[in-house]
Amino acid sequence: MSSLRAKIQDVFNEPACENNRGKDAKARKEGCSKPLTPGAAAGGCAFDGAKIVLQPITDVAHLVHGPLACEGNSWDNRGAASSGPTLWRTSFTTDLTELDVVMGQGERKLFKAIREIKEAYGPPAIFVYSTCVTALIGDDIEAVCKRAAAKFDLAVVPVNAPGFVGSKNLGNKLAGEALLEHVIGAVEPDDAGPYDINILGEFNLSGEFWLVKPLLDRLGIRVRACIPGDARYVDIAGAHRARAAMMVCSTALINLARKMEQRWGIPFFEGSFYGITDTSDALRNIAELLVKQGADPEILGRTELLIAEEEAIAWKKLAAYxxxxxxxxxxxxxxxxxxxxxxxxxxxxxxxxxxxxxxxxxxxxxxxxxxxxxxxxxxxxxxxxxxxxxxxxxxxxxxxxxxxxxxxxxxxxxxxxxxxxxxxxxxxxxxxxxxxxxxxxxxxxxxxxxxxVREPAPWDCRPAVGEELPRTKSESLTLHTVQEFAGTTANDFGEC
Incomplete structure (x- = not known):
């Protein structure tokens, strides 16, 4: 728990956040999120936030160490899409019961679950998530993951983000810390090039990153890792060899972008792919960062040609609207x-x-x-x-x-x-x-x-002043049911 406490304090003291830099030391330690009240999720707990960030990594097994309800609450809670593997859509949980807690069987059950997943699915990695229950009873998931990794020759990544430690946004950042500590840098790619970039904080919701990637492909820019949207374990493990990075959602993974810049010299900027102007600006900024990192300046000209072509097509289509x-x-x-x-x-x-x-x-x-x-x-x-x-x-x-x-x-x-x-x-x-x-x-x-739907209902209509209802309807108006007036038009009753 001491290591988890240190990680949380490190996330709160985020120097890349302008708002955080303006606080005094005491206020900085309190973080930006409102404290949770017991029994309230406050829009999502830390476990939920960590699962949101890591779940779209599509070829790994996501194992939740805790009661069944924790996995049921977080599974497939976003519309991220995959272009290949479907293992991420399979729920894995240790399904901890009261008897397991009382008898201290949590760690043994976790090790057994890792072995079963390895034998049945053979994934490149298993991500293990702690929950409130397992953190409170003291299960050391880091020790279990380390032992399992050595035993099964498999990457087993502990994600220490139990729900009670804070908000969903804090869980996002703790997930980034897990990637930094256990994944990024674990694989050394042999095909690194001057046009490799990372996209951070892009979740590929409804497959929308697939509308952007073809633009980068036409410029000869390779996305070494999109974290986490439609990601693969080996791509993230080699993400430290990218030349530049674009941050899409800074509230989620700003700590990841900053520390990758510190450790591996990968500069980043925050941008957006929503809208014509912002998409064009994002492409320009990516090209400029790559040139600063040693890429051929001719990519700037190719980027402007692509932008001019795509903007002309888009504005022509939008003219009708x-x-x-x-x-x-x-x-x-x-x-x-x-x-x-x-x-x-x-x-x-x-x-x-x-x-x-x-x-x-x-x-x-x-x-x-x-x-x-x-x-x-x-x-x-x-x-x-x-x-x-x-x-x-x-x-x-x-x-x-x-x-x-x-x-x-x-x-x-x-x-x-x-x-x-x-x-x-x-x-x-x-x-x-x-x-x-x-x-x-x-x-x-x-x-x-x-x-x-904005029109008044027929039975709420009233006759105009001085106008009589048709004889067939006025004789016993109060005794008729609404069904008897089916097919009657507003002209029969006057204006509302």
């Missing part, structure tokens, strides 16, 4: 990198942003939003469901972009809604992703169902 969406008002209830990147992307085609949340956003994210919107009144830390409903029901927004938790608020307010978070069904990254995002917004707003 401009008249339909110009002036439409969007309310964003998301966070992190999407709080500013999606805002910029939508404003490019004339959509008005009436508000965006900065929940889980860094200080840098908030500064970007202020520069884009030019008005702090459109920025809110968190909007309660009641306030969200009031905003939508008063027709201050034409559509809500958010996660699944608030979709029913939008539906209750009879307002179109589009999933922009991790459960989304469509990829929105890159030039083609931007076109898909605009198309989905247009489909949602223009859907004729909204005109229908």
């Amino acid at each position: 401009r008249p339909r969406l110009a002036g439409k008002r969007v309310l964003l209830n998301t966070g992190g990198v999407k709080s500013w990147s999606v805002v910029h992307a939508l404003m490019e085609i004339g959509i008005e942003i009436v508000g965006t949340s900065v929940k889980k956003s860094t200080v840098e994210d908030k500064e970007r939003i202020k520069q884009i919107l030019k008005d702090d009144n459109h920025i809110f830390e968190q909007m309660a469901a009641r306030e969200l409903y009031a905003t939508l029901s008063e027709h201050k927004a034409d559509i809500l972009l958010s996660g699944g938790r608030t979709q029913f608020v939008a539906l209750k307010a009879k307002t179109p809604w589009l999933d922009i978070n991790q459960e989304r069904q469509h990829p929105y990254a890159g030039y083609d992703g931007m076109l898909e995002l605009v198309r989905q917004i247009d489909l949602a707003i223009q859907n004729p169902i909204w005109c229908q």
Whole structure:
């Protein structure tokens, strides 16, 4: 536990975080996340955060050392996609019971589970996750993993992030620490080149990184490791030989990017693949970093040619949507990198942003939003469901972009809604992703169902003043059921 405590303190003292650098020593040790209350997940525990970051590594076995419910709560909780291996979709857990706890069988059961996975699946690595129960009873998963690795000639990686130590975001960073300590640098690639990069904090949700990778391929840029989206163990193990890195979600893996720069001299920048301008800027920044690291400067010219070609195609396709969406008002209830990147992307085609949340956003994210919107009144830390409903029901927004938790608020307010978070069904990254995002917004707003659901129900209609109901309906109005009026038009009853 002392080593875990040291890791947590190290994560809290993150020098790459501008907000953290501005704190005094005492405040820095407290970290950025709100403390958890007993029995509350506060949007996700540390174990959940670690599993989110590591689960998309597709060819390894993810073994949860704890009760069955821990694995059930975290399995497949994001829409990451794989281009090959499916082992990551198989749940592995030691299924610790009360009897195992009382009899002290946890470590023995863990070792046995590692052996069974090795014999049945033969993965290149097994990631072992500690949980609240196993951490509290003192199971030493690091010792078990070390012994199993030597016994079975297999990479067995301990992920020390029990849920009670903090928030989901802390778990993200502890997962990055596990990769640094046990994975990155474990394999020495024999094909390292001047155009190798890492993409950090990209989860390949709905396969959207597959819309960006072809652009990099056309430039001759190889993604040595995308962490964690559609990743392979051997790629991450050799990620230390990349020449540059792009950070997509800094709130999750900023510590990983900084320490890789310190240890192996891999410079990084934070960017976004959402929107036409941000995608182009990301490609330029990647090319410039590679040139600074020794790549041939001719890649800068090729990058500009690619950007000009792709932007021309994208703007031509988006022209059809401009008249339909110009002036439409969007309310964003998301966070992190999407709080500013999606805002910029939508404003490019004339959509008005009436508000965006900065929940889980860094200080840098908030500064970007202020520069884009030019008005702090459109920025809110968190909007309660009641306030969200009031905003939508008063027709201050034409559509809500958010996660699944608030979709029913939008539906209750009879307002179109589009999933922009991790459960989304469509990829929105890159030039083609931007076109898909605009198309989905247009489909949602223009859907004729909204005109229908906003109309008053037939039984709520009242006759106009001085107008009599048709004789066949007025004789016993109070005795008729709603079904008897099926097929009756509004003209039969007057205006509502």
